[in-house]
Amino acid sequence: MQIQDVELVISAVAPMQYPTDGLPEIALTGRSNVGKSSMINKLIQRKKMARTSSTPGKTQTLNFYKLNEAFYFVDVPGYGYAKVSKTDREKFSQMIETYLQERTTLRGVISLIDVRHEPTKDDLAMYDYLKFFGVPVLVVATKGDKVPRGKWNQRESKLKKALQLNQTDDLVIFSSTSGLGGDQIWEWVTAHLPE
Ligand SMILES: Nc1nc2c(ncn2[C@@H]2O[C@H](COP(=O)(O)OP(=O)(O)OP(=O)(O)O)[C@@H](O)[C@H]2O)c(=O)[nH]1
Ligand SMILES: [Mg+2]
Structure with a gap:
């Protein structure tokens, strides 16, 4: 998709700050440092729109990026990083849960995992949690460049198996x-936005 227009509308910590224009949203979840913010930048072809960092815990708010004045990507704080303080971890998981539970304009979630590793306990819990809410999920295995091409198929089947990926969900x-x-990600996003 060609993104002509990008606007960071709000960095929110509570529902009262969420945008009220009713546009559909696709959110990104995943462990800290898995590459959520980097994925947004690549997909929208803006190098530095979403702030990224080699230090986990960079994204600390729900960042609503309005694209082409038609829909949002919501960049979400990462979960599960041991070096982020316990208080912050609890704050972030509360923020994520509230968002996922309450957001009626949410059309789908892109759930990121690291292609190189088995899904963590938190990754498995997040996938189950999303399924529990019945939200469509696309699992994206990030950092594909760090695994040789010849291993992609093997990693894909392993991850699908570990997550017990639902028939209707893709990786x-x-x-x-x-x-x-x-x-492929754009195809999925487009299919999950209303006409
Ligand atoms: N090689 C490689 N590095 C990546 C890729 N995606 C992200 N990275 C690197 O991984 C680090 C973390 O990326 P971020 O996009 O900030 O990760 P995040 O998931 O937004 O992290 P939090 O905001 O802390 O939750 C950065 O150093 C990125 O450059 C990828 O596809 N390939
Ligand atoms: Mg981030």
């Missing part, structure tokens, strides 16, 4: 450095 291997998988 895409992505790289924010090469752009691998970007078209």
Whole structure:
């Protein structure tokens, strides 16, 4: 998709700050440092729109990016990083839960995991949690450039198995450095936005 227009409308910590224009939203969840913010930048072809960092815990608010004045990508704080203080971790999980439970304009969630590793306990819990709410999920295995091409199929089946991926859900291997998988992600996003 061609993104002509990007606006960071709000960095929210509470529902009263969420945008009220009723546009559909796709949110990104995943462990700290998995590459959520980098994925947004690659997909919208803006190098530094969403702030990224090699230090986990960079995104600390729900960041609503309005695209083409038609829909939002919501960048969400990462979960599960041991070096983020317990208080902050609890604050972030509360923020994420409230958002996922209350947001009626949410049309789908892109759930990111690291292609190189088995899903963590938190990754599995997040996938189950999303399924419990009945929200459509696209699992994206990030940092695909760090695994040789010959291993992609094997990693894909392993991850699907570990997550016990629902028949209706898909998995895409992505790289924010090469752009691998970007078209498939856009296809999924487009299919989950209202006409
Ligand atoms: N090689 C490679 N590095 C990546 C990729 N995606 C992200 N990174 C790197 O991983 C680090 C974390 O990326 P972020 O996009 O900030 O991760 P995040 O999930 O937003 O992290 P939090 O905001 O802390 O939750 C950065 O150093 C990125 O450059 C990828 O596809 N390939
Ligand atoms: Mg981030």
